[in-house]
Amino acid sequence: xxxxxxxxxxxxxxxxxxxxSHQTVSRVINHRPEVTPETRAKVEVxxxxxxxxxxxxxxxxxxxxxxxxxxxVPNLTDFTYASNMEGAESVARAHGYYLLSSPFADRPQFDxxxxxLAVDRRVDGVIVISPYLDERRVALPDGIPxxxxxxxLRDDIKQIVLLDNRDGAGQAARxxxxxxxxxxxxxxxxxxxxxxxxxxxxxLDALADAGIQPDSSLSVEGDWSATSGYELLKLLVARxxxxxxxxxxxxxxxxxxxxxxxxxxxxxxxxxxxxxFDDMPLASYFDPPLTTVRQDTFAIGRACASLLIxxxxxxxxxxxxxxxxxxxxxxxxxxxxxxxxxxxxAKIAAQVTKPPLMVQPFHYT
Amino acid sequence: xxxxxxxxxxxxxxxxxxxxSHQTVSRVINHRPEVTPETRAKVEVxxxxxxxxxxxxxxxxxxxxxxxxxxxVPNLTDFTYASNMEGAESVARAHGYYLLSSPFADRPQFDxxxxxLAVDRRVDGVIVISPYLDERRVALPDGIPxxxxxxxLRDDIKQIVLLDNRDGAGQAARxxxxxxxxxxxxxxxxxxxxxxxxxxxxxLDALADAGIQPDSSLSVEGDWSATSGYELLKLLVARxxxxxxxxxxxxxxxxxxxxxxxxxxxxxxxxxxxxxFDDMPLASYFDPPLTTVRQDTFAIGRACASLLIxxxxxxxxxxxxxxxxxxxxxxxxxxxxxxxxxxxxAKIAAQVTKPPLMVQPFHYT
DNA sequence: ATGAAAGCGCTAACAA
DNA sequence: TTGTTAGCGCTTTCAT
Numbered sequence: 210x211x212x213x214x215x216x217x218x219x220x221x222x223x224x225x226x227x228x229x230s231h232q233t234v235s236r237v238i239n240h241r242p243e244v245t246p247e248t249r250a251k252v253e254v255x256x257x258x259x260x261x262x263x264x265x266x267x268x269x270x271x272x273x274x275x276x277x278x279x280x281x282v283p284n285l286t287d288f289t290y291a292s293n294m295e296g297a298e299s300v301a302r303a304h305g306y307y308l309l310s311s312p313f314a315d316r317p318q319f320d321x322x323x324x325x326l327a328v329d330r331r332v333d334g335v336i337v338i339s340p341y342l343d344e345r346r347v348a349l350p351d352g353i354p355x356x357x358x359x360x361x362l363r364d365d366i367k368q369i370v371l372l373d374n375r376d377g378a379g380q381a382a383r384x385x386x387x388x389x390x391x392x393x394x395x396x397x398x399x400x401x402x403x404x405x406x407x408x409x410x411x412x413l414d415a416l417a418d419a420g421i422q423p424d425s426s427l428s429v430e431g432d433w434s435a436t437s438g439y440e441l442l443k444l445l446v447a448r449x450x451x452x453x454x455x456x457x458x459x460x461x462x463x464x465x466x467x468x469x470x471x472x473x474x475x476x477x478x479x480x481x482x483x484x485x486f487d488d489m490p491l492a493s494y495f496d497p498p499l500t501t502v503r504q505d506t507f508a509i510g511r512a513c514a515s516l517l518i519x520x521x522x523x524x525x526x527x528x529x530x531x532x533x534x535x536x537x538x539x540x541x542x543x544x545x546x547x548x549x550x551x552x553x554x555a556k557i558a559a560q561v562t563k564p565p566l567m568v569q570p571f572h573y574t
Numbered sequence: 575x576x577x578x579x580x581x582x583x584x585x586x587x588x589x590x591x592x593x594x595s596h597q598t599v600s601r602v603i604n605h606r607p608e609v610t611p612e613t614r615a616k617v618e619v620x621x622x623x624x625x626x627x628x629x630x631x632x633x634x635x636x637x638x639x640x641x642x643x644x645x646x647v648p649n650l651t652d653f654t655y656a657s658n659m660e661g662a663e664s665v666a667r668a669h670g671y672y673l674l675s676s677p678f679a680d681r682p683q684f685d686x687x688x689x690x691l692a693v694d695r696r697v698d699g700v701i702v703i704s705p706y707l708d709e710r711r712v713a714l715p716d717g718i719p720x721x722x723x724x725x726x727l728r729d730d731i732k733q734i735v736l737l738d739n740r741d742g743a744g745q746a747a748r749x750x751x752x753x754x755x756x757x758x759x760x761x762x763x764x765x766x767x768x769x770x771x772x773x774x775x776x777x778l779d780a781l782a783d784a785g786i787q788p789d790s791s792l793s794v795e796g797d798w799s800a801t802s803g804y805e806l807l808k809l810l811v812a813r814x815x816x817x818x819x820x821x822x823x824x825x826x827x828x829x830x831x832x833x834x835x836x837x838x839x840x841x842x843x844x845x846x847x848x849x850x851f852d853d854m855p856l857a858s859y860f861d862p863p864l865t866t867v868r869q870d871t872f873a874i875g876r877a878c879a880s881l882l883i884x885x886x887x888x889x890x891x892x893x894x895x896x897x898x899x900x901x902x903x904x905x906x907x908x909x910x911x912x913x914x915x916x917x918x919x920a921k922i923a924a925q926v927t928k929p930p931l932m933v934q935p936f937h938y939t
Numbered sequence: 940a941t942g943a944a945a946g947c948g949c950t951a952a953c954a955a
Numbered sequence: 956t957t958g959t960t961a962g963c964g965c966t967t968t969c970a971t
Contacts, residue, residue: 266634270966285657307676312663330630636949
């Protein structure tokens with residue numbers, strides 16, 4: 210049979226069984242106060258007897274809301290995204306919403322998707338995860354509550370959740386500086402992503418604060434893959450053999466860089482310190498265990514959903530920025546620069562250390 | 575405003591603008607043949623002018639189908655699950671369905687979830703990913719098309735997609751045997767999961783075929799985590815110092831085991847060969863690069879969705895089993911047993927090698 | 940406190 | 956080929 214659901218009891222079935230009008234049944238299932246305890250009891254018996262469950266689609270039709278949120282995301286498999294979604298899902302469900310996650314590859318696909326979701330299917334709100342600044346840069350539709358998870362602020366978007374990438378990168382840089390490193394290379398992510406630009410700024414800020422001239426030849430652009438980390442480390446070392454430390458914009462590239470260093474005969478961390486970003490699963494099981502900057506991707510996802518649901522419940526505030534702090538995790542892929550007066554640099558580092566910037570503290574329930 | 579969608583044009587708006595009946599508009603948007611080209615053109619102009627898009631909820635209401643599939647899954651972050659979902663999502667979308675993914679923790683939650691999804695929200699079909707054999711063991715509802723992704727066959731479920739775990743484990747074991755290993759330990763996953771039992775069988779089969787007595791003290795049960803792999807390797811080595819190889823039921827435990835071996839002063843693979851299962855991302859970036867058994871989780875997900883959609887389109891066949899083969903990936907965490915006549919064992923191994931068992935070949939589009 | 944009527948936006952069945 | 960009439964199952968008026 211094409212429609213296996215032709216057998217569900219309806220409100221009217223319950224009504225006639227209970228000997229009341231269907232409207233009364235509706236009041237009961239919606240927990241309205243204006244129903245006599247006796248009628249309520251009668252109706253509840255009938256509901257139980259028939260195994261009646263309200264038809265959510267019909268409800269959506271009548272109420273104009275679907276109790277569904279959508280999450281548009283580049284893919285479902287990257288751990289950071291998956292964990293954002295899991296966080297968002299957990300608060301959505303706790304509030305009675307379902308979360309529909311849809312991957313998209315580019316701007317046209319995004320545009321088509323958001324129309325299908327927001328206009329055709331009438332989801333109540335959308336979470337958009339999109340770091341791109343190039344032709345994939347998204348615009349949020351108006352007319353539907355939306356929050357963006359991004360890597361930095363954007364003028365055109367008012368509800369936004371982000372990681373403090375700039376400070377995170379600063380922490381990484383200051384950690385390396387404190388260990389006495391002066392020639393530090395950077396294996397960045399794709400320039401077209403906003404968090405990359407933020408991390409680059411945070412990195413350069415910290416170096417500048419320590420009195421180090423920026424050297425653009427020491428910054429190279431990878432594609433987040435371990436392979437790119439591998440190739441780029443070789444490139445950097447060829448370019449500047451005196452390099453003693455590397456800041457990679459994610460852990461995968463850091464891991465690739467470690468492999469390359471080893472293939473070059475460099476010991477990590479004795480000859481070369483390498484720090485990553487993300488604190489991905491098993492980061493502590495690589496060799497050596499990875500020093501990195503942790504982002505709480507689950508909390509970021511929760512923040513997105515919380516913010517969105519707040520928007521749904523009450524009239525939208527002008528703008529809400531939720532910024533979550535990154536946290537340095539020191540393991541064993543970084544070590545003091547050889548032959549350096551560590552104490553001297555530790556002093557420098559201490560004086561450039563600032564507390565993480567929290568634009569607005571965020572509490573979820 | 576609580577309902578930001580009060581402004582969408584409807585079928586009737588289009589109809590009156592085009593000067594036809596709303597039914598004609600319906601025929602146009604559904605690409606029915608019985609409409610004059612001229613009327614169609616008129617209607618299409620009106621549609622474009624108003625920016626009309628059909629209301630999917632209203633459609634669901636009238637047609638009794640939602641064009642939505644659900645995927646019930648233990649969580650969204652495990653790479654294997656995430657990649658199953660991404661595979662399923664890709665074929666679902668290609669066929670005009672959305673995929674609603676919902677994590678569940680236990681059987682009561684599963685039962686509640688499937689009722690909400692299948693009965694209340696009337697999704698057209700469900701994919702269930704659930705490996706549990708204990709109190710979390712799921713039952714599929716009837717009345718709605720459903721396919722299970724599992725680790726082995728089940729009498730009570732007719733539509734099922736699975737990895738050939740038994741053969742995969744057999745490949746792992748035969749690889750170790752071919753390298754001359756005779757004392758092989760097994761770090762299994764939780765016994766309550768079906769794939770674990772299959773892998774155990776495949777492993778023991780292969781040993782038996784090679785004339786090796788099963789020794790249950792060499793099989794221990796982990797929880798999939800690297801930490802458990804770490805602890806259990808130490809336990810195994812303490813129990814049987816002559817162990818020369820380990821088969822871990824997943825890569826994370828294998829990685830933990832490698833770390834433990836190293837902490838014990840054992841070199842991997844020279845002193846101890848370790849093989850994992852899954853071929854997770856970055857498996858080749860651990861030290862040493864992991865020998866493992868690959869499962870194509872994306873293809874498994876696609877198979878689930880394909881099967882489900884077939885079920886939707888045409889009357890359900892009695893039963894469909896889709897079994898996908900696992901594939902040995904040899905890297906550097908396994909090596910010949912020391913002091914062994916490798917050739918001798920290679921001969922044994924060759925004679926026990928069988929082609930992977932494919933119950934039913936599967937083709938997706 | 941309860942019931943009757945109308946309608947959410949669409950499709951299906953029938954009529955013209 | 957096109958239009959009319961009924962619903963889909965619920966909620967929301969508005970009476971009673």
